[in-house]
Amino acid sequence: xxxxxxxxxxxxxxxxxxxxxxxxxxxxxxxxxxxxxxxxxxxxxxxxxxxxxxxxxxxxxxxxxxxxxxxxxxxxxxxxxxxxxxxxxxxxxxxxxxxxxxxxxxxxxxxxxxxxxxxxxxxxxxxxxxxxxxxxxxxxxxxxxxxxxxxxxxxxxxxxxxxxxxxxx
Numbered sequence: 001x002x003x004x005x006x007x008x009x010x011x012x013x014x015x016x017x018x019x020x021x022x023x024x025x026x027x028x029x030x031x032x033x034x035x036x037x038x039x040x041x042x043x044x045x046x047x048x049x050x051x052x053x054x055x056x057x058x059x060x061x062x063x064x065x066x067x068x069x070x071x072x073x074x075x076x077x078x079x080x081x082x083x084x085x086x087x088x089x090x091x092x093x094x095x096x097x098x099x100x101x102x103x104x105x106x107x108x109x110x111x112x113x114x115x116x117x118x119x120x121x122x123x124x125x126x127x128x129x130x131x132x133x134x135x136x137x138x139x140x141x142x143x144x145x146x147x148x149x150x151x152x153x154x155x156x157x158x159x160x161x162x163x164x165x166x167x168x169x
Contacts, residue, residue, distance in 0.1 A: 056115055056116070060114060061115070063114065063160060067107065068111045071108040074101075075100070075101050075105065077097075078101035079097065081094075082094050082098055083097075103131070106128060110128060114168070118168060118169070119169055122165065122168035126158070129157050132154045133151065136151040
């Protein structure tokens with residue numbers, strides 16, 4: 001097998017040498033991954049969006065699937081809480097339900113960014129996961145033992161996001 005030669009980082013312009021051992025080599029200067037592109041992908045991606053055409057790895061797609069389901073559930077619960085608040089005449093419930101809908105929309109936006117491997121999608125997901133961690137920790141401190149499961153899942157999501165950070169450019 002032929003050893004890949006030097007390539008130019010599309011992010012910082014540094015000349016880097018890729019090794020055959022790494023499926024996704026990254027730039028030693030800026031630390032971001034350099035995705036190999038065929039000539040057809042390069043021309044198609046640059047024409048349509050002005051950016052490179054690349055697909056996300058399978059684990060990112062699986063994470064996005066879970067994250068989008070959580071987004072839909074969160075928005076649905078938010079709508080139900082708003083409806084309950086309107087029927088009961090409780091402004092607090094309407095506010096909390098609307099806040100849940102907005103957080104669900106932000107989560108759906110982050111799914112789009114994560115799927116297309118964009119840094120802003122990663123950033124939104126990290127912020128939302130930290131918010132979730134804080135809220136579940138408060139619930140746990142108030143005696144809700146079931147929050148331990150949510151806290152564990154949110155912690156796993158956060159660890160995953162930080163472990164795959166270099167993918168999102």
